[in-house]
Structures are given as structure tokens and as C-alpha cells.
Amino acid sequence: MRRSSWQRPLGQLNQHQCFPFFWLDVGDADQVGARSHVDGEVLLVISGSVYPAAGRLATLTNPGSRLAWSRAIPHHVAICGSCDDGTVTTSKTLILWDVDHTLIENGGVSKETYALAFELLVGTPPAARPQTDGRTDRSIMAELFAANGVAMTEAHRDALFPTLIEAMKRNADALRLRGHALAGADAALTAVSRDGSFVQSVLTGNIPENAFTKLATFGLHKHLDFEVGGFGSDSIVRADLVAASQAKAGSKYATLFDRGNTILVGDTTRDVEAGVKGGARVLAVATGVDAVEVLRTAGADLVLKDLADTESVLRCLREIASAGAQGS
Structure with a gap:
């Protein structure tokens, strides 16, 4: 069983993100962390699993893993550590x-790519042009089909992403030149x-x-x-x-x-x-x-x-x- 005991004073941590802890004894857990949830509840993250934590001491369900702090954890705490190298870091x-x-x-290439994808799917270029800003690909193409009076079939939906990839490949040189x-x-x-x-x-x-x-x-x-x-x-x-x-x-x-x-x-x-x-x-x-x-x-x-x-x-x-x- 791997074991690590770490001790770090506050001065060695990022003070706006971390809080000093007294000791941390880690066994089999690959990663150990603590951060505050949006509602202020303190949570522990152990090898990807999330556990509610008491303020002063939490005994974890992972075998050989234990956390303790010198005093109650404030709600803004963000501490994590790795027992692979014993390094204490801030949460991400x-x-x-x-x-x-x-x-x-993109120099207009993005709209041209959706228009080309429409043409590849339907067989004719669109009369109404794509509207793009802030939309998702599926939303853009669904609106493009509707604006051109074409019903989007299940076959169209199945072929949509591969066709968008193909259209982007064909327009890659234009993107490089104009974007x-x-x-x-x-x-x-x-x-x-x-x-x-x-x-x-x-x-x-x-x-x-x-x-x-x-x-x-x-x-x-x-x-x-x-x-x-x-x-x-x-x-x-x-x-x-x-x-x-x-x-x-x-x-x-x-x-x-x-x-x-x-x-x-x-x-x-x-x-x-x-x-x-x-x-x-x-x-x-x-x-x-x-x-x-x-x-x-x-x-x-x-x-x-x-x-x-x-x-x-x-x-x-x-x-x-x-x-x-x-x-x-």
C-alpha cells in the first residue's frame, strides 16, 4: 500500500484558493481533493468519487484513505493532492x-461549409443562407433545411456529421487563405x-x-x-x-x-x-x-x-x- 504524509504551511499555497491543513494521510486513493460546492457544502473528491465531508475530520470509504484538517474547513476551500508525488496543488x-x-x-468559410453540407445532403445548393452566430451545428442545419423548405429526414440526420466533416475538409484551403x-x-x-x-x-x-x-x-x-x-x-x-x-x-x-x-x-x-x-x-x-x-x-x-x-x-x-x- 502506498502511503504519503504531507505538511505544507499556508505560505507555500495559493492563499486565495487553498487553506492550510494539519496533515493528510493517503493510502490507495490515486487523487484526493476538497472543494466547495455552489451551495456552500464542503465535498471531498477521492479518485473521482464525491463524498460529503464533516468540517474537522473525514474518514473515507476508500481503503487506507483518511483526511484531517487542523480546524474546520471554510466553505471556499479548494485543496487537492496526489499521493504519486506528494505535491499539494490548488483545485482546477x-x-x-x-x-x-x-x-x-473564419472569413465566411463557416457559412460556406454549412451551405456545402446542405448541397451534399440534398443535391442542390441552398437558396436561403445559413444563420450561425452562437448556434450549434445541428441547430444551424435544422434551420437551414427549414428555411429552404426541405424536410430533414432520418437519413439526413444520420449523415449530418460525416457530411459536415467532408464539407470542412473541402473548405480547409479557403479557411487557411481567408481566415x-x-x-x-x-x-x-x-x-x-x-x-x-x-x-x-x-x-x-x-x-x-x-x-x-x-x-x-x-x-x-x-x-x-x-x-x-x-x-x-x-x-x-x-x-x-x-x-x-x-x-x-x-x-x-x-x-x-x-x-x-x-x-x-x-x-x-x-x-x-x-x-x-x-x-x-x-x-x-x-x-x-x-x-x-x-x-x-x-x-x-x-x-x-x-x-x-x-x-x-x-x-x-x-x-x-x-x-x-x-x-x-
Whole structure:
């Protein structure tokens, strides 16, 4: 049985996220953590399983695993540890980036891809053009079919995602020529990746393959964990993608992700609505169709005009994360 005993004074921990504990004795558990739920209840996360915890001492059901703190755990606590290397770290915050008009400009290729997918499915190009901003792929295509007076059959639905992938492949050169990464996007992703308290992925209406193509075309895929993203293949409703991503990330990182430690970064009021309804805080950027005041009124926690100032992006993410950790 592996065993670790760790002791860390407060000065060695991130003070706005962590709380000093007296000792931690871990046996078979691969990961041990504690963080506050949105309602203030203190929870323990042990190898991916969540347990309610008493304030001073919790004896866990995992064999050989035990936690104790020097005093009652405050509701904002966020502590985790790994018995593999004895390192104490802060709990994670999940950052979910929108793709189009937040990280990249697609130069109109996105709408052309939906139009091409329609043509490949139906046999004729659409007369009415796609409406895209903030919608999911399934929603965009369903509306495109309806706008063109074509009933979407079960065969169309079954072939939808493979056809969208094929259409994106055919338009990849056009995307490379006419699209570009938005100002500050690469620097922001790189800077956030250097903060060990953040996990970065995407929340996008695109299906995973097309989201990856769009970002990889401009080298923006390197710091994103696509395994835990929320995609248009998860649900037709954009707000549902937040919970889908939180569930994937929770399983992979053995952390309970909720509104307190999830931040959605997007450019439309639909992005803001997805965060508010789906269970995430929102950093909005006015790089799309919606202005700063519109995004603020929609309910974004903070709003930036763009991602050009990397320090401002980091400051906003940390401010929102800190507010979430404190339950405010």
C-alpha cells in the first residue's frame, strides 16, 4: 500500500484558493481533493468519487484513505493532492473557449461549409443562407433545411456529421487563405496554459472534428484539451454543452466542476446565455456581432473588447475564478 504524509504551511499555497491543513494521510486513493460546492457544502473528491465531508475530520470509504484538517474547513476551500508525488496543488478551474469570432475569424468559410453540407445532403445548393452566430451545428442545419423548405429526414440526420466533416475538409484551403487567428488569441492560450490551476478546452457549436480543424489551421490547438470540450455533437442546445464538458473534465481530472470553477469565454449573447443557463461564469469578448454593453447586459461577469491585452485576459480569468471560489 502506498502511503504519503504531507505538511505544507499556508505560505507555500495559493492563499486565495487553498487553506492550510494539519496533515493528510493517503493510502490507495490515486487523487484526493476538497472543494466547495455552489451551495456552500464542503465535498471531498477521492479518485473521482464525491463524498460529503464533516468540517474537522473525514474518514473515507476508500481503503487506507483518511483526511484531517487542523480546524474546520471554510466553505471556499479548494485543496487537492496526489499521493504519486506528494505535491499539494490548488483545485482546477475549467476554461471553455468559444471558437468562431472569439479565437478565430473564419472569413465566411463557416457559412460556406454549412451551405456545402446542405448541397451534399440534398443535391442542390441552398437558396436561403445559413444563420450561425452562437448556434450549434445541428441547430444551424435544422434551420437551414427549414428555411429552404426541405424536410430533414432520418437519413439526413444520420449523415449530418460525416457530411459536415467532408464539407470542412473541402473548405480547409479557403479557411487557411481567408481566415486568421484573432489578435491576442495565441498569447492568451499560451499564458493560461502556464497557470497550473487552469484546464483549457472549448465550448463550441461545432462538432469536434471541425472545431479542431478551425483551431489547428492557425496553430491554436496546442494548449487545449479537446477530450473534455463541449461540442455541437453533445446537444442541439448550446447551454447543455457546459454540463457535457464539466462531466468529461470531472471524470478526467477527478474534480467536481460547476459554476464555481467553470468559466466560458465567448463573443455572443448566446455564449453568455449558455454560461448563465448551463452553469458557468462568463468572460465575454466583443469581437463578434455584440457590443460590450450588450454582452454586459446579457449577464457576462466581465467583458473585454478583445483578447489583445494578455495581462487583462489573465486578470479577468483570475478575478472570476476567485469570485467563484469564494461563492460570490
